[in-house]
Amino acid sequence: MQATLLDERQGQIHRTGEKPFEIVCDKDSLAGAVSQRACVFCGSRVVLYPIADALHLVHGPIGCAVYTWDIRGALSSGPELHRLSFSTDLQEMDVVFGGEKKLYNALVELIDRHNPEAAFVYSTCIVGIIGDDLAAVCKRVEEEKNIPVIPVQSEGFKGNKRAGYRAACEAMFKLVGTGDTAEISPHSINILGDFNLAGEIWMIRKYFEQMGIEVVANITGDGRIADIQRAHGAALNVVQCSGATMDLARMMEEKYSIPSIRVSYFGIEDMAESLYSVARHFDSPAIMNRARDLVREEISRIYPELQKYKKALHGRKAAIYVGGSFKAFSLVKAFRHLGMHVVMVGSQTGTREEYLELAEITDPGTIIVDDANPLELTSFLEEKKVDIFVGGVKERPIAYKLGVGFCDHNHERKEALAGFDGMLNFAREVYSSVMSPVWQFTRFIGGDQS
Amino acid sequence: MTKMRPNYISTTNACKLCKPLGASLVFKGIEGSVPYLHGSQGCATYMRRYIISHFNEPIDIASSSLGEKHAIYGGGPNLKLGLTNVIKKYRPGMIGIATTCLTETIGDDVAMILDEYRREVNSPENLPTLVHVQTPSYSGTHMEGFHAAVAAVVDQLAGSNEKTDAITLLPGFVSAADLRYLKEVVADFGLDTILLPDYSETLDGPARLQYEKIPAGGTSLTAISKAGGSRQAVEFGRTIDEERTGGAVLHEKFNIERKVLGLPIGINETDLFFNLLCSISGKGIPEKHAMERGRLVDAYVDGHKYVFGKKAVVYGEEDMVVGLTSFLTEIGIRPVLCASGGRSGHLAAAIRAVTEESLAGQPRVEEGMDFYDIAAAAEELGPDLLIGHSKGYPLARKLNIPLIRVGFPIHDRVGGQRILHLGYRGAQQLFDTIANALIARKQDMSDVGYSYM
Secondary structure (H helix, E strand, C coil): CCCCCCHHHHHHEEECCCCCCCCCCCCCCCCCCCCCCCCHHHHHHHHHCCECCEEEEEECCHHHHHCCCCCCCECCCCCCHHHCCEECCCCHHHHHHCCHHHHHHHHHHHHHHHCCCEEEEEECHHHHHHCCCHHHHHHHHHHHHCCCEEEECCCCCCCCHHHHHHHHHHHHHCCCCCCCCCCCCCCEEEEEEECCECCHHHHHHHHHHHCCCEEEEEEECCECHHHHHCHHHCCEEEECCCCCCHHHHHHHHHHHCCCEEECCCCCHHHHHHHHHHHHHHHCCHHHHHHHHHHHHHHHHHHHHHHHHHHHHHCCCEEEEEECCCHHHHHHHHHHHHCCCEEEEEEECCCCHHHHHHHHHHCCCCCEEEECCCHHHHHHHHHHHCCCEEEECCCCHHHHHHHCCEEEECCCCCCCCCCHHHHHHHHHHHHHHHHCCHHHHHCCCCCCCCC | CCCCCCCCCCEECECCCCHHHHHHHHHHCECCEEEEEECCHHHHHHHHHHHHHHHCCCCCCEECCCCHHHHHHCCHHHHHHHHHHHHHHHCCCEEEEEECHHHHHHCCCHHHHHHHHHHHCCCHHHCCEEEEECCCCCCCCHHHHHHHHHHHHHHHHCCCCCCCCCEEEECCCCCHHHHHHHHHHHHHCCCCEEECCCCCCCCCCCCCCCCCCCCCCCECHHHHHCHHHCCEEEEECCCCCCCCCHHHHHHHHHCCCEEEECCCEHHHHHHHHHHHHHHHHCCCCCHHHHHHHHHHHHHHHHHHHHHCCCEEEEECCHHHHHHHHHHHHHCCCEEEEEECCCCCCCHHHHHHHHHCCCCCCCCEEECCCEHHHHHHHHHHHCCCEEEECHHHHHHHHHHCCCEEECCCCCCCCCCHHHCCCCHHHHHHHHHHHHHHHHHHHHHHHCCCCCCCC
């Protein structure tokens, strides 16, 4: 099948090596293109979601809340308030006469019921249209209930998912700086941009703690309000995930002079380099030695099993379509580690710099795509005769209908893919889909190892 | 009997979905059709994800992807641009356009915009059929959206030029397996039938050798155009609106006799459906189905003691709750709470209609409930099992009782699209599933672990 590539979409696709690098990105999705992206609200909701002791109230009609109920596999070691879906469920009369009173009453009712440490109040499309003064209601409740009540300006139509990330960072930044930072170690960090899917942040924290580094705040996996409030006491922000939390790191650098480094916990190289770069920042031989020991131990533990998968998967072809493109770098390397070739890589919200870097690390002919859609993805997978596709829920049925294996790498997944154990899980996931005997009964477009 | 409960302002874990989702499902059940939401990009994507997680099929729903300036100056230009792009990419036979909160609030007149669009394109005769429906989610649930879309399709596409022997069957929101079953039943009665919508293949398709941009299957536009001449309209749903359904439109516009039955779940409600088919076709019940009914009665008898007197909480869409309650009552399970997030105003009367002959007292019936309310009630009522979609799982886990998964969505198991609820055959599956869940429960809890029942 050859999908029609709409003219307006041409600029958002680049093929490595075929032309000098150029790509259009960070623009609103094209009407009728069936983008895989969600909206501003989605961007805010996914970033703040894992803060487990906060109340997350969606001010709007029921859809926005009900489609994000328990949507992420973001685990908590304590409270689980984040797993509930709260809504003001606006009705026609509220739209006509305004929803402020309902919002006030709902907030008071929920705060009295759950005693949260803070409340986030998400604005949705129609709230932006009917003009409810979210900030005023939040301020009033904050004064009455004596907890932070923070409006999140996430009207769905006011930009794309990246705008939602920014709104979430602005909301969190209101908390930072309000907690006590006494007794925080000089060797301390905040972990930004890990959402504790399948317990990943617990692994990462353990690595840092083994190195002798104190983690002040998880932002936001297994997150807590009190930790975020004292996050300005950390010596370094360690930021994963391209778009989601970089804005917060920038704001903290400006106001509190906290430097940040960007890392990735996916794949052996990037995981090890993350630990080393933090160790280098603190310039302590003891920390660096502990990091080296840890990496050596972990790699020798997982190496034998990885070899088994590498042998089976060698030469196979992979395609990647994820939310943020920073994660895609690590995936390209992780596949290379398994002896596989990445032939297509794309994301919903990548930046020009990120796509440029992808163009630099991928093989000639690799398709790089911004804000793709089902028919484009289908035609790319067919053209490249892909064996395995990495993506999220919306990409999965596309792969399966084409006869392509699939690895779920989005925020609903139940397998930890970060850290050294995560690399092993990732290899297992890829192996168990590519090697399944079920493809004998379907069309299978991969298997071409040329 | 409806008890007073605290009237909460906030909603926690809603037991309903939003209106355009229901409309999208209807449009997926029409041949060659692409659903299209006029609103911001997130609506389409969230609903795609939600529907995919149940059906495990590609669900392409287009969006007019409105941004800030469209919200201020009107979404018309983007709606048109999106239509052009969908037509270029998908070559659809139909585009089903549903509005959202945003576009209803800013007041876009979609009918007018579509008229403009038809005038503006070079060759309007080559345009796909365009159907539109108003579905702001601040009034009603996905079920109102579903019925509104069926009504819009019938209203905008059905003609009355030629009389046909076919009946129009409007089943409401049932599973893909249910639709396949209904087609088999009417065919066994020798009845030509316009089934609307029919997503039995589009949302539960086979693996094919060629990828299809729009999956094969669905009610054909030709069939829909003949619905105005059909001999009878049969509609399922004891709580559906009197005026805003496909059947109501057929009755008003074309004076077609409209027959409304409950969803045929369990023997009593299915008997009504089969009796109607007998009278329409002038035939007796086909042997195959008589045998299925016979085996079902036999199974009820064989298993009656394992289910008798057990207490159930039933929740979900109102018509599904009514059907399930009718079925549970006839096998001796006591529904103690019948709950829905919908607010048709008809739920209590519908439950009474299907239970009053066999139940001494009426169960508690609640509209407008969320899972916070349902959990509070359930803890008081002490049910032995929950029956509903998969979003009741946290409650079942908390109460440590079995959850019988039915309806939509099933997000935590495979095969939700293949659950059969309707007819004698569906009742057989439901009965076996429920009886076995209760037997397994007793077996697992037993210190001895008997290997006989």
